[in-house]
Amino acid sequence: MRRLARRSRERGFTLIELLITMVVTVFGLMGVLALHISLTQGNDSASRSQEAVAIGAQVLEQLRSQRIDQMTKTLTGSTTATPPINVTNFATKLGRNGVSYQVDVHVVTANVTGNLWRIRVEVIWTDDSSSLSHDIPLEIIRTVQDAL
Numbered sequence: 001m002r003r004l005a006r007r008s009r010e011r012g013f014t015l016i017e018l019l020i021t022m023v024v025t026v027f028g029l030m031g032v033l034a035l036h037i038s039l040t041q042g043n044d045s046a047s048r049s050q051e052a053v054a055i056g057a058q059v060l061e062q063l064r065s066q067r068i069d070q071m072t073k074t075l076t077g078s079t080t081a082t083p084p085i086n087v088t089n090f091a092t093k094l095g096r097n098g099v100s101y102q103v104d105v106h107v108v109t110a111n112v113t114g115n116l117w118r119i120r121v122e123v124i125w126t127d128d129s130s131s132l133s134h135d136i137p138l139e140i141i142r143t144v145q146d147a148l
Contacts, residue, residue: 045127047096048095048099048125048127048134049134049136051095051096051099051101052095052101052123052125052134052136053123053136053138055093055095055101055103055123056103056121056122056123056136056137056138057138059090059091059103059105059121060119060121060138060140063075063105063119063121064119064140064142068117068144072085075087075090075105075107082114083107083108083109083114083117084106084107084108084109085105085106085107085108086104086105086106086107087104087105087106088104089102089103089104090103090104090105091103095125099125099128100125101123101124101125102123102124102125103121103122103123103124104121104122104124105119105120105121105122106119106120106122107119107120108120110141114144115143115144115145116141116142116143116144117141117142117143117144118139118140118141118142119139119140119141119142120137120138120139121137121138121139122135122136122137122138123135123136123137123138
């Protein structure tokens with residue numbers, strides 16, 4: 001009897017309690033890991049979007065800096081081309097981590113008289129993890145007169 005009384009006074013964790021604690025801890029760590037993966041993908045997506053904006057701005061500034069005849073020659077090969085001008089896959093640029101960005105250029109008249117042109121540059125890329133296509137457009141309106 002004395003032995004039984006001493007055993008009931010012993011304190012500590014049972015094996016079941018330890019197993020339950022380990023299961024709860026593992027589920028908590030899985031939640032933290034899922035949060036980390038989600039944040040990493042969000043940062044990666046934001047980085048790719050920022051890189052696409054930089055590529056689009058570079059192409060847009062390159063076209064804007066040229067005279068109208070030079071710009072149309074760059075886009076179509078002809079100095080006398082007039083809007084609408086649609087150039088699919090004007091350029092393909094390789095970004096960080098091997099991401100390929102496709103640049104499309106669209107030029108249309110922005111007013112009735114035709115002396116203003118809207119130049120739209122679209123940068124398109126596809127995520128590695130999914131097959132979702134992303135598109136960032138940049139636009140400017142430019143006058144046809146070179147002296148302005």
